[in-house]
Amino acid sequence: MAERSPATRRTLWLVLSLVFAFLYIPIAVLVALSFNQGGLPTVWSGFSLKWYASLAGNAAILSAALNTLIVALVSTAIATLLGTLLAIGVEMRRQYGRGLEALIFAPMIIPDIVLAIALLSFFSLLDFTLGLHTIILAHVVFNLAFVCSVVRARLKSFDWSIVEASADLGASAITTFRRVTLPVILPAVVAGALLAFTLSVDEFIIAFFTSGAGRASTTLPMQIYSMIRFGITPEINALATIVMAVSITALTLSQRLNRGVIGQ
């Protein structure tokens, strides 16, 4: 942009500082208080790791964490496989209708609560027992859409003639995929998987509706939600800090592998 007067420049820096303060102060306070020694959740009384230690001894949280991990790993694996194949199928044809496009984008646009109640109604109409498996089925729906869009972005610049060349040289479709297509799109596939994994770990509303009653299928966000409703404790602060660190790390990695796709 054009050169600016010092006063304008100062104003711009001020705006930026205020916005970053607004974005980071709430998180910083939360993280700081997770290392707070005292039992009071908001008054500082010295550094301590005891709330992290107490998390490690909390059976409900550990079981919720395990459930979350199972849901995230299984749904990510299924979604990565299906989403990648879908992306290749769609991009190879070039000619695809708006209906197909809408079908692929819909899970990213439909409000969570609508998809959640739709799946709840559907499962209960079929007399399907709710549990971890229904959460997994549900998570694949939106994970699939995200993986597909990340892989498609990569395929936009893919040179399909090398696939033809591979076929001309006598490679089977599977060999071509394994030795030609996959290596090219692998960074996007991994980025998509990391994105799916994080979305699945963080997802609350759909899991909440499709998990059924009982603690057996409680996931971490559900556990966090019920803890928050009971009031604030340093233990939630510690748990929140860990979850936040995990998602931010996974997504930063994903972003590095596939520059700029998430933001779009």
Next chain:
Amino acid sequence: MAPALAWLTGLMVVPCALVLALAFFRRGIYGGIEYTFTLENFGLVFDPLYAGIFLNSARIAGTATLIAVVIGYAAAYAIAAAPRRLQPVFLFFAVLPFWSNYLIRTYAWIVLLNREGLITQLLRWFGYTGEPPSMLYTEGAVIAGLVYNYLPFVILACYAPLSRLNPELAEASRDLGASAMTTFRRVILPLTVPGIAAGAVFVFVLSIGNFVTPALLGGGRFQMIGNLVYDQFLTANDWPFGAALAMALIAIMLLVLTAQALAADRAAGRIAEAKGGADG
């Protein structure tokens, strides 16, 4: 691609169609669904009691949208004006909080706003001795939570057109005697409307159907459409009415998205016109 499409059809299209169908049935006497066709669920949506909640949601979502757009646009403008090499860094840190769990980001505001939270303590530190101000469980808290959660997206949406802006346009406007304010209002702002609209739609659509933020930061005192849908499905056991409410939510969303598409078209037209004028 067939298995993926089957998955999407079986676990998205069919369930969503089912919700649409549910909305036309009657609620059974003991909960459950009675399979007789009726339109009364949609009628109930317009009942003053529920219409009030719709208006309330729209007001809260609208206020959050307005605030988020003002702050987000200012931030995007400041980032776009920063030195080139710093812009990606700022943008990265602007979006980073957005990558953490929604519940946690909302919870951070409970920590901040509660009676013994940072704000109360700061006030004490400055010599305030009275009762701690009640900030949590207010409409303001709900709005703050919504703005906080969706602000990064507005920054991103507004930054895109601002960073692509041709600096010569602003220079030309100034050379022609326009003040900085006039240049902003008549040159920069119109050219960045598509970004603003995209960001605004995002905040509004996600806010109006939200039930987590009103439940946590509003303490359940501020019902929004999302909370109503939640209640009908998990508490009142009136699925047909809940389904009708969800359909109303989708209708609002489509309406807003259509309006945005129209605004984007008009803006694109205006930009093309401006370019044509410059060439001719």
